Amino acid sequence: MCRILFATLIGVALLASIVAPAGAGKPRRGGQPGRFGKKVWSGLVVATNAPKPRPAPAELNRLDGTLRRTFGYNQFEVIGQSRRALQNGEANWLAVSKHFSLHVDPRGVSSEGYRVKLQLFQDRQILLETDATLSRSSPLVIKGPQIGSGQLLLLLVVQ
Secondary structure, eight states: OHHHHHHHHHHHHHHHHHSOOTTOOOOOGGGOOOOOOOEEEEEEEEEEOOSSOOOOOGGGTTTHHHHHHHHOOSEEEEEEEEEEEOOTTOOEEEEEOSSEEEEEEEEEEETTEEEEEEEEEETTEEEEEEEEEEBTTBOEEEEEEEETTEEEEEEEEEO
């Protein structure tokens, strides 16, 4: 079971990091990564199916329909979130819940967007480690482990 979950996490993360986002941001002038202060909303979200689903949290309004179609769940609950400016060379713990935390390490700017290294922890055990590219036009969504009758989703959105 753990091997299947781990393989699924790695597969989704690799796919997300390989596909170049459409309409990605332009490289910085001078080619220096330097500091880039775009805000990134990161969220740990539990997706479930409820007989009477609650409306999506405000942070997910833009993505609600896509999440429903993609993952087949009708209710989404944000269990951990953060909104931070990406600062080059500075590691940030962006989203933290009771048992899960998402560590994002900014790696610079490229023609595709903002390069980051992501690590998902459950308590102190690392579940996922991957490199990804974030762009303003393409939110990053990673399917995480099952939680009870639901599914953990990792979301990163450049704002």
